[in-house]
Amino acid sequence: MYNSNARASVLRLAVTLLAVGTALPARAQEAAPVPVAPSELTAPELLESVEPIYPRDRIGSGDEPTVYLHITVEPDGTVSEAHAEGEHDAAFDEAAMSAVRSWRFTPARRSGQPIRGRVRVGVRFRRPAEIDSESEHRRQDAHGEGEADGESESESESEAEAEADAGPTYSASGAVDPLHDATAPRAASDFVLPADLIGAAPHRDAGDLLASAPGVYVSRGEGDGVAHSVSLRGFDAEHGQDIELSMGGIPLNAPSHLHGQGYADLGFLIPEVVSAIRVTEGVYDPHQGDFAVAGSIAFDLGVADRGVTARASYGSFDTFRALLLWAPTGEREGTFGAVSYRRTNGFGAQRSGESGSTILQYETAGEGNVRARVTAALYGARYGLAGILRHDDVSAGRVPFLGAYADPSAAAQNSFAVRALLGGSIDFIGERGSFGELGVWLGYSDFRLQANYTGYTESSEQNPEWRGRGDLIEQRDSAFSLGLRGRWRSERFTPFDWLDGFLELGVSGRVDIRDQTQNLLDGTNNQTWDRRVQANVRASDIGAFLDLDLHITEYVHLRGGVRGDVLLYDVDDALGNFIPAVRPDTYLVGFRRTALGAAAGPRLTLEVVPVHGLTFSIAYGEGYRSPQARTLADGETAPFAKVRSGDLGVRLEVGEHHELSASVSGYVTNLSNDIAFDPGEGRLESIGPSTRIGAALYVVARPLSWLIGSLSLTYVRATIDAPPYASAVDPTPPYTAGQALPYVPPLVIRADVGADEQVATLADLPFRIRAGVGFSLLAARPLPYGDTAPPFGLLDVSAGFSWGPVDFGVDIFNLLDARYAALEYSFASNWTPTDVPSRVPARSFSAGAPLTVLASLGVRFE
């Protein structure tokens, strides 16, 4: 039974090294096992163990599975290979393998010489609730302050021996990782996408992994060098304005980015190193900071399959990708190095480009309960940009659907991005569930975009006589960022028998120094013919939170607290106070100002667990989005976009191994100041308050050990709550009550199915086959001015096999070759400058990728 103790309890792991049935010669090239007489062998002995992590989403299950692993102990005592035996819950298998890979042994010996040895290990998990005190005792033992629990150890040994029938036996204790425990769901709309689920269907890149999350639509309409556009349950989050994105605790959103507030380019992420995605839809967790408006998405990094993997892919549009992945055996899953390179001619005109990325991460258990992690990433990309096309131009045959305007200004469109990240963290697991974490990170980014959204409509503000040279906007945003985070959770306190809990305090902070320019370029000769932005922005964010985690009897769980952030801005706007050419100069151009503001709000979640596997929850929270710094006046108290979220739902887990889990939720989100993309300026502009009301269904099924599937349906009605702000351009913007928020898909359906199974052993090597299907369906999206973007569905499939170290696969994206618009807008543009221009907003779009086939061949050495 899931109860209050389970969250903070520890589990005990009984490990049995079974008979050394085979041994391998020490030299690596002699890979085949060599049978030897048992009497000549000395079995490996456990020297050092790393506590495994009880699968977070299995804590309440009461499961006590025994996972049997076949592991290879190298002559140096490290574990180089671990495979689970038989059909078990994948989560427990992975937890056991992850831990065992980090163990150290004395090697097997033959005639005194170290040799590779293959052994069978039984890892038994016990119900957390029953072993809480015992495991606590063992934790003390790990600190040298307690004594081993001989009784329970004997018990586990005898059970393991009974199953294994022979061999030396070792025991180790394990604990539920309190850092993971602290990320337990806050609402029914809180999801974790494990590796097997996000890997079930094919994905184009790491950003596309988000498509498997409920309510998410992700596209890359501005080319492969610009950040993905993400829509999450009613929020057109553009490039990240409404979603707090992070990787291993490092924030990825860029505050006050010139191209869009909260711009988050996920291009640097290598999908093969993403071990899980945590999606919080709504803002209910005091840990959630800036940009957590629609919610938060966190990428966890790790590589389960240890060894060196090299893979090359080639396919449609002369697309080539190479991957080298190094996951040293004997290290934790979080330790790896990966480098990838990609080039493509693109699926249409002006989409060719190249990119490269490397991610390195080292994670160590360290001494005692101290764990450290260092993550570094470096990324660079340059891609062509086809731009946005008018529907009427495509319909009239003036430009192909997958083409680009045959115009010098359009031909000069491209994107360029460089990003470097370096982060490190240390966490400490203390007594009775307490822990502490301290992390710092550094970031550098350089973004440059040349894009023409509107054709020929602009005139120079610097010299009004300069007109008609093409609206090729050049945006550049380069930034240096520094941040830190820290948190501490108390030991569990138990003031009453029916009440226990934890108190957590945390801080976070960051400083961003951004240089921004926006110009108009003449596409034929790259001459600058207008300057629009030349600014230096220094933004700081200092946040703190308090989070209380209370279990009130075993049926009620109350979590929540408060978060506050202080934001400071120092803006040097060199083109501010612009003097029009028609006015005499009476001062020098420039506008410098500072601003400060504070945002604070509560976050609260109440869960009721009437029976094991069934959880009702209600959550409320208030979050914020920071302002675009250049919009602030001097001394302005930094207005925030305040978001209020409510979520009511139920989570259900069925089956001994959670073969079926489901959640249903209804939600409402109110945003005090929404923003939308303005193609005229190539950036986001304010549109006023808005509300989303909707419901979501999410089901994950694992009916067989080799089969996984998920289905999500997310419905939302997104409306503007008040007339849009009057402006000089539009003093009386039209408004009707219940007016729909444009660009938001009211219904998003996503299904993922994956199968992966060993079907044979050929030449003593395992032969596995796999297949995957991903399907996304978007309902018709409302566009401004009564237009509607038609619905579309995308079907992606994959199939492949692996035979020993060799892996081959084929990924097919958009199998049905659906012709669809990845992004749709409505704005005035004119791409036929020799004709009388149109100034009425027209439907415009960025084409989605057609049928794409990629074949991959990989090899993995352990």
Added chain:
Amino acid sequence: MRVVLPLIALMTLASCVDTGRVRVSLPVHGAGTDTRTFDVDDWSVTLDTATVAFGPAYFCTTAAADIDLCRNALAELRLSASFDALDPVPQVLGELRGLSGTTHSAMFDYGISWLLPAQRPAPTEGAVDGAHSLHLAGSATRGGRTIRFVADVDVLPIAPGVSATHGVPNVHTLVDDADALTVRVDPSAWARTIDFDELESLPGDPVVLTEDTTAYQALLIAMTSSRVPVLEWARASL
């Protein structure tokens, strides 16, 4: 099917949303006046011909329509057409396309536009005789002397992308396709600004009003400033 039908219903329901504005398309007519004869001082003036070109035209939400404030127009007539300005019966000019909402001002050309990338203004398809904004011909009589005159007026924008006439106040809320627009001009009002005494000193019969004449400039000012067309809105019944 039990799953598909509710799904389709849900998607249909989800798609039924109001985004505040709708696209409209409505007819534009040009109408003149039947005032062919009128007096100016002691001159008795008769207009024989008055053909005017109108368009392209843009209707803007801003109080003063110009190229910078009206990058996004509410509605537009993207072509130009000429019509008989001495005929009060509305004549079809073309179609106004745009969005529902309130317009506050308008800007337009008289058949000659200066497109953004062009080096100089050029007539559009509907220009009078393929070249001009206005063709005006008539006669003025005083004391038994009759002076025939003719003018081919070119109303030129002053800069690329700028309309020849801009900032013309015009408040109207476009609702749907049942709206209609009539561009009403009064060539007699334009002709009244001519200094006919000047014509006496000009050679030729008829006297040709050229760009360097005061009369020509008077017509220009009248057409772009003091006697601009009246933009009449009505529910379509024509």
